[in-house]
Amino acid sequence: MKIKYCLLIGFVMLLVSATCISQNNEFTKPEDVNLIRQKLLDHARNTNTIESKFIQEKHLWMLNEVIISHGVFLFKKENSVRWQYDTPIDYTILIYNGIFTIVNNGNANDFDIDSNPLFQEINNMIVTAIRGDFLEMDDFGSELLQNDDYYLARLLPEDENVSSMLTSIDIYFSKNSLDVEKVIFYEPGDDFTSILFLDKKVNAEIPDTRFLIEQNEK
Template sequence: MSKLLIYLLIAPFSLLLQNDNFQRMEDIEEFRKGIEQMAANTKSIKASFDQSKYLSILSNTVESSGTMHFKKPDLLKWSYTSPYNYAILLNGEKIKINDEGKVNSFDIKNSKIFKELNDLIINSVQGNVLQEERFNISYLENNKLYLARLSPKEEQLKSYIKQIDVYFEKSDYTVNKIQLFEHEGDYTLITFHSKTINSSIPDSEFSFQ
């Protein structure tokens, strides 16, 4: 599998949060119930995001921003609007990449790692990512955020992903930030803002036509 393609898939879904005042979560069961209820009640999400991707080989940070649309059960679109126009569309069966009008399509079912990444992305955005059969999970919190720190158990996924940190708002259990560490030391920071939950999103939003 192309290293570049793996980067394109996982780059938008991680961060490095430079805040170490997290402590062990006091009530894990209450947190899990809140996340489950939020995920069950969430039919769609619209949000803006800011992203910083650090590449250790270049020793610099690439900044970008755009919008994210999610609609149950498995429609997800990331649209980058700055500094370039670029979009990634996942629909449960295919991953489509639109690079300023040039569209490439990849079948998810033909690759286990594609399927793993698709499920991870959808579940992370929706908040339904606490799958202990696939991850070892540590639960932390500070005064504003919950943190679920996930370490993959599966060897194939571990070869691409070292650790995933998902941050949730304490006020409504929605995802605030998502973290993914790569083994090479690279990381991506993505911050959600202007979130709108359960607004109407037409299916046409999830198309490059």
């Protein structure tokens, strides 16, 4: 059950990243929080598809090491998702038509979302996130900040199990495009994971077949 919890946290990391850079120019609280929130919500509602490459960096502070992963992310409304790691390992998560599929090194495992509370929860999170309701996620407190270039939504876990694994999630929205450009997951002990989205295409046509297992994954 608790392992499922971890999967859930992992997926929160993935999800928040997906549907959403770090500069140290100072972030301050904006005066018009509700207005900004509404802008982000409206933008999310007008986003039907997203196609993006991503670079994930796992920073291990004590070891002075960074593990870098590259991959591709696809999203199509209402809740079709492809989260695919290409390097250093082959690993893909697919969500399509009520089925959650993990393809690990060529081995595919399907899970019926309706029959599994964990995947139901993940599904609910997708819907929430895609609606742009990052600041309204269950089990997370939140604050909205800004600097010259970015809006920063900072999510602070309130659940003990979650906070033992994550201290905060920082989501950076471009002020120009209102797209999420980078997400950072901070862990207890100064390690963190950042996910940077590149070559992002919004509202381009994505065929449903992209959310199915590809021939070379079977």
